[in-house]
Every structure is written in C-alpha cells, then in structure tokens.
Amino acid sequence: MHDLSPAAWQPLLTTRTLGRGAVICEHTLASTNTVLKDFARKGTFREAICLCEQQTTGRGRLDRSWSSPEGQGVWMSVLLQPGLPPERLPLLTLCAAVAMTQALRALPGCGARIKWPNDVILCGRKVCGVLLEAGFAPDGRQFVVIGTGLNVRREAYPPELADRAIALEEVCPPPERSALIAAYLNHLEEAIRACESGYIPGFLKTYRNFSCTLGSAVQVIAPAETYAGTALDVDDSGALLVRAEDGSVRRVLAGDVSVRGMMGYV
Numbered sequence: 422m423h424d425l426s427p428a429a430w431q432p433l434l435t436t437r438t439l440g441r442g443a444v445i446c447e448h449t450l451a452s453t454n455t456v457l458k459d460f461a462r463k464g465t466f467r468e469a470i471c472l473c474e475q476q477t478t479g480r481g482r483l484d485r486s487w488s489s490p491e492g493q494g495v496w497m498s499v500l501l502q503p504g505l506p507p508e509r510l511p512l513l514t515l516c517a518a519v520a521m522t523q524a525l526r527a528l529p530g531c532g533a534r535i536k537w538p539n540d541v542i543l544c545g546r547k548v549c550g551v552l553l554e555a556g557f558a559p560d561g562r563q564f565v566v567i568g569t570g571l572n573v574r575r576e577a578y579p580p581e582l583a584d585r586a587i588a589l590e591e592v593c594p595p596p597e598r599s600a601l602i603a604a605y606l607n608h609l610e611e612a613i614r615a616c617e618s619g620y621i622p623g624f625l626k627t628y629r630n631f632s633c634t635l636g637s638a639v640q641v642i643a644p645a646e647t648y649a650g651t652a653l654d655v656d657d658s659g660a661l662l663v664r665a666e667d668g669s670v671r672r673v674l675a676g677d678v679s680v681r682g683m684m685g686y687v
C-alpha cells in the first residue's frame with residue numbers, strides 16, 4: 422500500500438494546489454467516485470483525492486462495471502470545484518484523458534492515445550477509463566469528481582475483456598504507482614488551468630494530437646439510434662462532431678453514447 426500513500430507521491434507533485442489537500446487512502450472501498458461524491462454533498466471537502474487498493478463496485482460510464490482488483494492498478498478519484506460554466510464541464514473528462522496520456526507517454530515505448538471522449542488506449546486496447554460525475558455541495562456550488570482506473574498489472578481486468586483491455590505492464594515495465602499518480606495530477610492541474618483560463622484552443626490541439634478517433638469511421642451508439650459516420654473534430658465543449666452518412670454533421674455528447682470504431686473497439 423506504501424506507493425499509494427500520499428507520503429510516497431506528494432513529494433513528487435509540482436502542482437499549486439491539486440493533491441496537496443485532503444487525501445483518503447484506504448485498502449478497500451466500494452467506489453472512489455462514490456466516496457468523494459458523498460463527502461462533497463455533505464460539504465466535508467471542496468477538494469480531495471481518494472485512492473484504494475481495490476474497489477468492490479467500481480463503475481464506468483452508463484452504469485457499467487469497472488474491474489478494479491486488489492493491487493492491480495491505480496483506482497483513484499479527484500474532487501474539485503470547477504471554474505468552468507456547466508456546459509463546458511465535459512471538457513474536464515478530456516483533461517483527465519490528456520493528463521493520463523501525457524503521464525503514460527513519458528514511459529519508454531508507451532504510445533498512449535485517446536479514444537473519444539476519455540478512454541486511454543495502448544495497442545488498440547483500453548488501459549485507463551475516466552468517469553466524470555458532477556453535483557452540488559450544500560452551499561449550492563457545483564462540484565465534479567473525476568475518477569480514473571488505470572490498469573497497471575495484468576490481472577487488473579478479467580480474461581473476457583482481453584480483446585479490448587490492456588495493462589501497462591504488457592507494454593513496458595511499470596514504474597511505482599506513486600510516480601504515475603504524481604505525473605497524472607501534475608498534468609491534470611495544468612490541463613484544467615489551461616481550460617479555466619481561456620486556453621481551450623491550445624488544450625484541444627493537444628487533445629487532437631493524441632486522438633485515435635478523429636478522422637476515423639465510427640459507429641455512434643445512442644439510446645434512440647445507432648448510426649455510422651466519420652469523426653471530424655471535437656468542439657470547445659468537448660463534444661464530438663460526426664459527419665453521418667447522409668452528409669449531416671451531428672454533435673455527439675459524451676453522456677449517453679458509445680462510439681466504436683468500424684473494425685472493433687477503437
């Protein structure tokens with residue numbers, strides 16, 4: 422557990438505030454996102470980090486489950502008060518994906534990419550998922566919780582997901598989790614500050630460079646319909662612009678859709 426403890430990763434931080442306040446670090450939790458949402462709703466913390474060795478009910482988007490067994494990954498959430506208008510909050514999901522991608526790309530041979538909106542991909546398979554949840558604190562201020570599940574060891578995901586999941590150690594010798602946590606938080610603060618202070622075009626340029634979705638043929642699976650098209654761009658709220666086969670350009674929001682490549686998951 423020592424490499425998850427704040428004593429191991431706080432000295433590696435270069436952030437101004439992120440990661441320097443409250444930290445909840447436990448062996449077993451139901452879900453790190455749920456823990457931070459509960460604290461935020463009660464007004465206990467405005468900013469906090471939550472980490473654990475294993476989650477018993479880790480969650481992905483759309484209530485899908487996220488496999489997070491003991492000691493196999495970095496199961497972590499960040500609580501913060503966003504300085505962005507509500508319609509721009511989805512950008513924070515992209516910030517988390519960019520920050521994790523930058524943390525991984527610093528490792529030898531680790532060419533991480535992003536599948537819109539927020540899956541970090543290695544060798545065509547998902548190494549990290551992001552779950553953004555928002556709510557209101559008792560004082561009426563909005564909060565967000567950004568959860569990330571990073572597969573470090575091979576047993577992070579069950580064998581039945583082997584065609585779409587991967588762990589860091591399958592690509593390179595993984596560093597201590599403390600180094601990954603600090604690198605992620607350092608990049609995350611930088612990305613969020615860029616977006617909050619009006620540098621969204623610059624941030625989106627970085628996102629586009631890492632994207633493996635843009636320019637590709639995709640299938641958009643929405644509650645009411647499934648359609649095929651070409652992923653053209655992301656806009657300054659983080660929505661995906663897709664040219665459908667009838668020529669119309671549709672704006673796809675991350676909340677309730679899945680996007681798949683035409684040849685498989687990516």
Ligand code: ADP
Nearest residue numbers: 481482483485486487488547550577578586679
């Ligand atoms: P999607 O990638 O299908 O849009 P989510 O972002 O909601 O979905 O992530 C949940 C999905 O990720 C699950 O349905 C499962 O297929 C997959 N999954 C669950 N645990 C892991 C894991 N540890 N690593 C990679 N993929 C996982």
